[in-house]
Amino acid sequence: SFSVVIAGGGSTYTPEIILMLLANLDRLPLCCIKLYDNDGERQGLLAPAVKILIEERDPSIEFVATTDPEIAYTDVDFCLAHIRVGKLPMRELDEKIPLKYGVVGQETCGPGGLAYGLRSIPGVIENIDYMEKYSPNCWMLNYSNPAAIVAEACRRLRPNSRVINICDMPIGLEDSFARILGFQSRKQLDYRYFGLNHFGWYTSVKDPEGNELLPKLVGHELKYGNTMPGESMDDYTDHTWYDTALKVKDIVSLDPSMAPNSYLQYYLFPDDMVAHSDPHYTRANMVMDGREKRVFGECARIAEAGTAAGTTLKIGIHAEFIVDLATALAFNTHERMLLIVPNNGAIENFDPEAMVEIPCVVGKDGYEPLSIGKIPTFQKGLMYEQVCVEKLVADAYEQHSYLKMLQAMTLSKTVPSANVAKKILDELIVANEGYWPEL
Numbered sequence: 001s002f003s004v005v006i007a008g009g010g011s012t013y014t015p016e017i018i019l020m021l022l023a024n025l026d027r028l029p030l031c032c033i034k035l036y037d038n039d040g041e042r043q044g045l046l047a048p049a050v051k052i053l054i055e056e057r058d059p060s061i062e063f064v065a066t067t068d069p070e071i072a073y074t075d076v077d078f079c080l081a082h083i084r085v086g087k088l089p090m091r092e093l094d095e096k097i098p099l100k101y102g103v104v105g106q107e108t109c110g111p112g113g114l115a116y117g118l119r120s121i122p123g124v125i126e127n128i129d130y131m132e133k134y135s136p137n138c139w140m141l142n143y144s145n146p147a148a149i150v151a152e153a154c155r156r157l158r159p160n161s162r163v164i165n166i167c168d169m170p171i172g173l174e175d176s177f178a179r180i181l182g183f184q185s186r187k188q189l190d191y192r193y194f195g196l197n198h199f200g201w202y203t204s205v206k207d208p209e210g211n212e213l214l215p216k217l218v219g220h221e222l223k224y225g226n227t228m229p230g231e232s233m234d235d236y237t238d239h240t241w242y243d244t245a246l247k248v249k250d251i252v253s254l255d256p257s258m259a260p261n262s263y264l265q266y267y268l269f270p271d272d273m274v275a276h277s278d279p280h281y282t283r284a285n286m287v288m289d290g291r292e293k294r295v296f297g298e299c300a301r302i303a304e305a306g307t308a309a310g311t312t313l314k315i316g317i318h319a320e321f322i323v324d325l326a327t328a329l330a331f332n333t334h335e336r337m338l339l340i341v342p343n344n345g346a347i348e349n350f351d352p353e354a355m356v357e358i359p360c361v362v363g364k365d366g367y368e369p370l371s372i373g374k375i376p377t378f379q380k381g382l383m384y385e386q387v388c389v390e391k392l393v394a395d396a397y398e399q400h401s402y403l404k405m406l407q408a409m410t411l412s413k414t415v416p417s418a419n420v421a422k423k424i425l426d427e428l429i430v431a432n433e434g435y436w437p438e439l
Ligand code: G6P
Pocket: 108, 145, 167, 168, 169, 283, 287
């Protein structure tokens, strides 16, 4: 059996990931679960409840919560990394500063995503280095955001490390596709996809007999986006996801031969997204007032009661991809998964040094990307602009360069002019003091 450490133990997502691991012990047997966070106080709000969840499911599993990297990373097989450098208060600034200037305010797309990227690179690299020092054979399954910039930093700065960059967004989309097409599970369908993280397109969705269902899917999306006929906002506990699912209608109309990743809304319709945002109450506020209060409150209740009986915490179904990936590595399952990997010729007419999100076959030696072939001009143009933005942020980090960061902001499709880019950047520099390298 295996030992795992969750880096970013204090995340609001941690308890549901724990429940997901505990629900999958038959596939991925565990002898030890560790939580690691550099903010012991925050992690301490969750740890007592996590301990109870584990004990009640399987008392033989050792549980450790620590702020000491040596304890965290010694003798582990998998590190599940979902760190958030600067936590939710910094996310709030990433969202609100661009919105002040009428620009998209989002945690991974637009200037806020670039700011978050520059903050995250050192944190992710630090965790990779701990892992290599204390458990050189460990795999890091990294879904820390912003995944595209983080992945580019891994490619450049730690090219030989056992890090696999993966995102849950495609899983969420594939769940919607299965629902639209009348299948029980996304796993019954076979997909072809290409793009960057939070920036890609499905080119094929096949049923188990090999029939192509993409035209049917796109036909639905043109009418309803990824919502179901007759559905309204009230059917969604999270209204942001309803808006996003609906917006797919507009995105797909730009190229009805593919099913797009819904995050393209921020790049293709930034004006609509800004018009729809409240610059004084953003997603970070919703998460702090909603999920954070709910999860921390429920964890406090469990700790107080001494039992998790009747808990309202839910299994992170989406997070099952983490078990799929760990199982593929541990047991050589050769499962096909979308990963963020160096292109290296997989997309024939695209930069070989770009980090792209494409299907890969995963086994005990890691991943092997599938060959994608050539992609069309519209998608290639959008992707190349975005990849250069991401590379410029990594340049800014390596060279401590104000100019590279200004170029990144200016090049981003979400930013209308270099004037605006400079104003936003100058404010973000002040906000990120102590996190960013000195530019
Ligand atoms: C999706 C994306 C993640 C992102 C998350 C944000 O799952 O794939 O990259 O972190 O949404 O969710 P939140 O509820 O925190 O806004």
